[in-house]
Amino acid sequence: MTSPETAPIETGTAPQTPRTGRAKRRAIVASGTIAGLLLAGSVGAWANAAAQKDVTLTVDGDVIEATTYRDNVEGLLTEHGVELGEHDELSHPAGTDLADGLAIEVVRAQEVAVLLDGEQESVWTTAEHAGEALAEYLAQGREAAMLVSRSTDRAEIDLPLSSPAVFVVGGEERTVELIPGSTLASGLEQADIELGDLDEVTVTSDQDGRSVVTVVAVSVQEVTETETVAFTSTEVTSDDYLQGTSRVTTEGVDGEITRVYEVTTRDGEEVDRELVSEETTQEMVQEVVTVGTREPEPEPVATSSGSSSSSSGSSSSTGSSSSGSSSADQGSAPTSGVWAQLAQCESGGNPSIVSSNGLYHGLYQFSVSTWQSVGGSGLPSQASAAEQLERAKILQARSGWGQWPACASKLGLL
Template sequence: MIAAIAVPVLVASGAGVAHAHKSVSIDVDGKVQQISTFAGSVKGALDTNNITVGEYDVVSPDPNAALTEGAQIVVRTAKPIEVTIDGATHTIWTTADDTAGALAELAASGRSASIVAASRSSERQELKLPLITDGTVTIVDGGESKDVPVTGIATLEDVLKQAEITLGEHDEVKITPKDANHVTVTIDRVAIGERSETEEIAFETVEKKTDALDEGQTKVVIEGKAGAIVRTYKTTTVNGKETNAELIDEQRTEPTTKVVNVGTKAKPKPSKSSDSKQPPATGGAPSSGVWAALAQCESGGNPRAVSASGTYHGLYQFSVATWRAVGGSGLPSQASPAEQTMRAQILQKRSGWGQWPACSAKLGLR
């Protein structure tokens, strides 16, 4: 009360206020120092000792409170931490001693928050606070859970080391509260890789008409080959399950079109003498020996024989192309039996008995 009356008198006179000498203690984040000061307020004592109080720091007693002998000043420095609330990232200031305490304070205020300590979308966040002090950490690693008891102050790295857990480059770590002395550390194992997929492209077939082939005959000029589209994806897997695939490359190989020549050349009409109702011609046809046996097997010994398809003619069932290759002209079935035999012998000398595969095998000629 006296001090209260003296104040206006001193102010009115313009004189300075003299404060009594006091011994007080200042505790800044657990570090305590004893000081002597003439300051009249808590703030004055802090200023005298070059202790700056930030906007979010907590000071007790109130900085504007009068300073008394033996006062105990406590300063708790606030630190910024990033938390996730309802999917959005926020920066909050806390004076809690550890992460578990900060999350518990938020939970007590009705805000459910978590801390992402590692994320594939950003560099790993270094926690500005220890993880927990004297409590329990439940680690959920890739879906498997275990409790790790903690004595004293422990960082996230301390707890992971104690649990013999190593984080990969892309792994995600999220911290959620249970209570002030119990947090859950959830680790999602994230792998970044590549995979390829191949899609086949079917080839087309083009037919080209040509009179170089008999009607009904075909010849493949260019073999068709399927093309392909090879797509390469950058993949993200979380705990073994693919969660994202980004197309990063696509290579296309065009198919090769199949080209087929289709014959348009008219087939020669078989002569009337080839009619099955007419008796087979003789005269000059071999009557014994290997050639007679071959002629009998190929055409029944009929020099005018023509196959049902019109492709093969005469005693030895020449094709027109083969007949001409050994010097014949016209149709083989129109030549004399003697000429047919002569040209068959020429063909045999050039190419062997394989020109008559079925009958030569049947007759034991090869």
């Protein structure tokens, strides 16, 4: 039996499927893709270059040279983390498109304490210095000043001073060129002004926007003053002294009050005074004048010794009459009371006595000039005792008991 025949295998080259078209398409596609990518890259590079901007951003004086792809100012601020406060100033609106070379500035606002028309207020300002901040209010006709803090050892304000600045001390004004950005304390040092503990400092502005610093020297000192209190006088009565007479029985002495004041001065002018203490440093002594109330003793009745002798013999009568006539001329000296006591002390009660030097006469030892000043004539020692008493009373009423100092003191009349 024969095996089944195997069909012969052809060894010739098998026909190849045509590939030329697909490969070309792939090559074309590949070439196109590469070209597209190259074109896209060029366009993208151009677009990126067009989107990139070189700008300058200044925030509170700090300058940033920025390269950004942001479209507008707001985006730039966001990119750099800059947040605007309600009162801050921006040089360009937030929606402004960015462009190469654009300079954007952010100025931060500060809250400062000022006195406006005498009232303290807090205001926001973007001014660089105090003068500029206040100039706007002054231009409106308002009174404006920067409040100065004395909470530290050095006076300060919320803003630096302008340069130059004007300093007014003791009413004298001078202009000083300051280092830019100088604080008030620094400006005072540069102007060689040393503040006292209580001195007042005011910062205002002039019409040119310059800071004007006014310093008022304030002093508080204790001042001691004394006041003299004049003594007063009072009268009392006493029968130790005759009517119509008086004497000072207690000498008056002026009193004194010492007061201590706290006195405040501004530039040497007193503006306030407060009483700190008051003390009587010398008591006033009241003068006491004692007025006499005692009535004088009645004058004795003068009698003529000649009358009693007339009943005797004629020779006696004649002698008595002569003696009586002499007594009548002299009268009788007082025998009791203060005038009798004074006469006894001054002259021994002798109305015709004359002092050894011949200057003083009679009961009360009148000098001739004093006698004449009270209406007497002739010599006092030649007048009657009654007239001498009358003239003595006139003298005492006019000049007091001091006319007879020794005897008046001895008798307690002085």
